[in-house]
Amino acid sequence: MDTVKKQMFSLDSYRMECGREIPVTIGFETYGQLNEAKDNAILVCHFFSATSHAAGKYSPDDTEVGWWDALIGPGKAIDTDRYFVICSDTLCNIQFKNPHVITTGPRSINPQTGERYGITFPVFTYRDMTGIQRELVRSLGIEKLVAVLGPSAGGIQTLNWAVHYPDMMEACVVVISGAQMPVLTSLAYLQAAIDVIALDPKWKDGAYNEGEEPEAGLHLALSLMNLAAYQYAWYDDAFSRDAKRDVISTSYQSVPPFVQKFRGAVSERMLPYDASHYVYTARAAMMHDISRGFASLEEALGKIRARVLMIPCTSDLLFPPQYSRQAADIINRQGGRASYYEIDSPNGHMAGVVDAHLFAEPLAAFLRGQDIT
């Protein structure tokens, strides 16, 4: 695949679910070629902490590739010799400090004031995100997508597409996700993250300056999310206890080596992140409930016209498989067409990203129009 070019999409004004209107600018990437009929496009939506960089490299020297590079490329499950693939950065993208990310959020300058928005930036929802993506897709001249798909928060966006713009895609694939954010996940990893960042004295209600950021709060918030991303045995191996190196210090502040190792891993991961963007994204994830605006979950999922494929992972601790099963059942009970393909991996929730080879084949078949039973 050729190196990837980052592109930009702007709207002078977008009206959000909360009622506020703001100008938005987001980055996006594309892989493959849009055909003349403009009917070979696939939209990929990224997960919580990711960016639009779903595949390929920005330059030949890059050591890393996009997060779903295993699926997206010439001859791969999402075949860029056949499809035109789009992926955009979310609003309030957490990786605000990543030079490749283009986003609008609390750290952006409010054109009306010339100052950072801070927490005057309106709370966004993933429904807002899909509305903005729809404008991006239409700006490219595309009226109907072959598919919309994504893992985790990418699955949340996919479901929003399926429910709110039911005629704009033929197929949807919802990986490691569900129709409503589980209450446990909402409270333990999302609301807790917001509360932890807000507890940091440096948070200053989002008005912190560069270099004076609430790093302790953000580190803790990210720790919580990271600890749901895999599963028990994975953590036992990755940060293994070693009682021979435990020092029963007199002080509660001294920590054993496995804690130090984990803290170091989180600190590294945290480098491109911004705390207020983390708060807003956690908020959006927590407020995910596809039934909002409908009389019931059944009514909401009943709006879907696309073929749907739910792909959960057995050991997922953020979105356990029962939520995918429930969504598929509700869709099918109402005459919809939902398939279910569960993957089993020791990587928990992250299997939806790092073990994409486990569902590449059924995904490719599904995109080609085959049923997955």
Added chain:
Amino acid sequence: MDTVKKQMFSLDSYRMECGREIPVTIGFETYGQLNEAKDNAILVCHFFSATSHAAGKYSPDDTEVGWWDALIGPGKAIDTDRYFVICSDTLCNIQFKNPHVITTGPRSINPQTGERYGITFPVFTYRDMTGIQRELVRSLGIEKLVAVLGPSAGGIQTLNWAVHYPDMMEACVVVISGAQMPVLTSLAYLQAAIDVIALDPKWKDGAYNEGEEPEAGLHLALSLMNLAAYQYAWYDDAFSRDAKRDVISTSYQSVPPFVQKFRGAVSERMLPYDASHYVYTARAAMMHDISRGFASLEEALGKIRARVLMIPCTSDLLFPPQYSRQAADIINRQGGRASYYEIDSPNGHMAGVVDAHLFAEPLAAFLRGQDIT
């Protein structure tokens, strides 16, 4: 059962694993009668946030009974017509403000200084706790216990008894626990709790005054633990989402009703708790590794002479069943006698406390000397 009388046990000096020696005073309760041979005693160890009040009532007007009252009493699985049952308050008992709790910890007065210990109080381990309990048991003239048992942190104490004092009990029952604190649990619910409390500006390194306590930090810490105590469907029901009541406010600070309800529940639960005792207890739980001091986990568990019954719960998110299975297997591989009885309940980890009826029969049989297969 007669109303329960709170008793007190003191040692002028106890040498802790960390090397410090301090005077300790803890409360304890007993149910039933110690026989003449002093060979009918059972020690029950309490879980993380509990107290010595394992059964019965302090007064006839009490609305609540002890946490394992379903198991402990005349004719019950732990039959007080037959056994003399002891339960003690832990060091640094979290319910410092509970008038029935007698404990020693950072909020206690250091007799040498006349001031609260604060964080000069030495970090304790659950091994220390069992050493102190052993002195209590011996002070009652008891040389060998019929059994030691408990759920969760009570199981941790039980395993410490079994490994370090192998000749002092005939049987051990380890409920919803394991030989080492899982790394995920250690990091997500225990170290995170310590870090969250320490982040609260009112923490002041444990030197807060009454009325100026780090409540926000403690509330968050307790929230995290509470969110692992049950399991996904339980939370979905207890604090149900209701999209019709969601307000997509512009402000990140407004929370939906299910979050408010959860916060209220945590605030209520928090009333008798102390933040520094929470830190120390979280620390003790996190440092649970029965292999400490041995060449390996195998060697440690190989020290056990007692019959052992492991009782995990299928849906446990703090100590998933594989940890109990692993401990039982290691004991049996080395010629020990470990049985395994898994309960299935929608109550997750808490089933070991609130669903005791699910294992009352095998427990009673096991205490009577029968094998559980």
